[in-house]
Amino acid sequence: SYVLTQPPSVSVAPGQTARITCGGNNIGSKSVHWYQQKPGQAPVLVVYDDSDRPSGIPERFSGSNSGNTATLTISRVEAGDEADYYCQVWDSSSDHRKVFGGGTKLTVL
Amino acid sequence: EVQLVESGGGLVKPGGSLRLSCAASGFTFSSYSMNWVRQAPGKGLEWVSSISSSSSYIYYADSVKGRFTISRDNAKNSLYLQMNSLRAEDTAVYYCARDGSNRPDTDGMDVWGQGTTVTVSS
Numbered sequence: 282s283y284v285l286t287q288p289p290s291v292s293v294a295p296g297q298t299a300r301i302t303c304g305g306n307n308i309g310s311k312s313v314h315w316y317q318q319k320p321g322q323a324p325v326l327v328v329y330d331d332s333d334r335p336s337g338i339p340e341r342f343s344g345s346n347s348g349n350t351a352t353l354t355i356s357r358v359e360a361g362d363e364a365d366y367y368c369q370v371w372d373s374s375s376d377h378r379k380v381f382g383g384g385t386k387l388t389v390l
Numbered sequence: 391e392v393q394l395v396e397s398g399g400g401l402v403k404p405g406g407s408l409r410l411s412c413a414a415s416g417f418t419f420s421s422y423s424m425n426w427v428r429q430a431p432g433k434g435l436e437w438v439s440s441i442s443s444s445s446s447y448i449y450y451a452d453s454v455k456g457r458f459t460i461s462r463d464n465a466k467n468s469l470y471l472q473m474n475s476l477r478a479e480d481t482a483v484y485y486c487a488r489d490g491s492n493r494p495d496t497d498g499m500d501v502w503g504q505g506t507t508v509t510v511s512s
Contacts, residue, residue, distance in 0.1 A: 282452075314498030316435070323485055323505060324427075324435065329498035367435050371495040377449045379425070379437035379494065 283372040285382035292388045293358050301385045303351040303368030311370045313351040315344060318384075319364045327366075328353060355387070363389045392416035392501050394486045399506030406476050406510070412469040412486030412503060420444075420464035423489035425499055426471050428482035428508075438484070439471065443492035454480075476510045483507050 286304040293299040303313060313331050316324040326335050328344040331351065341356045355362055368382040398410040410426070426438040439460040440449045448460055459472040469486055483505040490497025 312496070316498075318435075323502040324487075324499075325502070326498045326500045329490065329500070330496075335500055365434075369435075369437075369498065373495065376452070377447075377495070378451060379427075379440065381435045381437060384434040 283374060283380050285368055285370065285380055287368060287382040287385045290386045290388065292390055294390045295358055295360060297358055299355040299358050299387055301353045301366050303382050304349055306349060308349055308351050309347045313346050314369045315353045316367045317364045358389055360389050363387055394501055394503035396484065396486050396503045396506035399484065399508045401509045401511065402476055403512050404477060404510055407474045408476065408508060410471040410484055410506060414467045419467040421492055423492055423494045424462060424469045425487045425489065426460060427485045427487050430482040440494035442494060449494065478510050481508060481510050
């Protein structure tokens, strides 16, 4: 089964750039989606298809995907960006299913 | 306003059954693939099941295959999850989520409900 690996936590100071990685075997051949989830709230899609942003998502959120690693980059981090972030792909290699990474807690120092 | 509202959660004994519903509004429900995603207390997101816009394609996580059944009624703008043979490990908040297209293998899940809580305990 396909596995996505994320670091449990990332810390960054306000105004700096946060990078959250998502590792998977040849993930560069898949479309990666990223979700933000704040405590007690439903997830929100922040990046889809590797690097596209839904309407209403700030340009500070961007994504890239190559080789075995996809990355969510948050520029000029704000206190309100503190949340859990999850990557997700569609796995059709064995059984058809959606796969989530384990999630990364972003802490704004 | 585009909206998804889940209902049907509650407390159920191990081995019992529950049926979740998700009412959609503000968009053409029949044009989109739909999903159930769950989150156990203090844990990450876990995909449960997907159904294409016309119900032609249905997929399940291994953890629920044979016990859960996803369905939809496009005339009623509603998504369902029939959960049988429930186990303690099925305890979670269950979210209804819309895909960005009529297929579950493209785009991301761009609209989410607020979730309904299922607790499996004796």
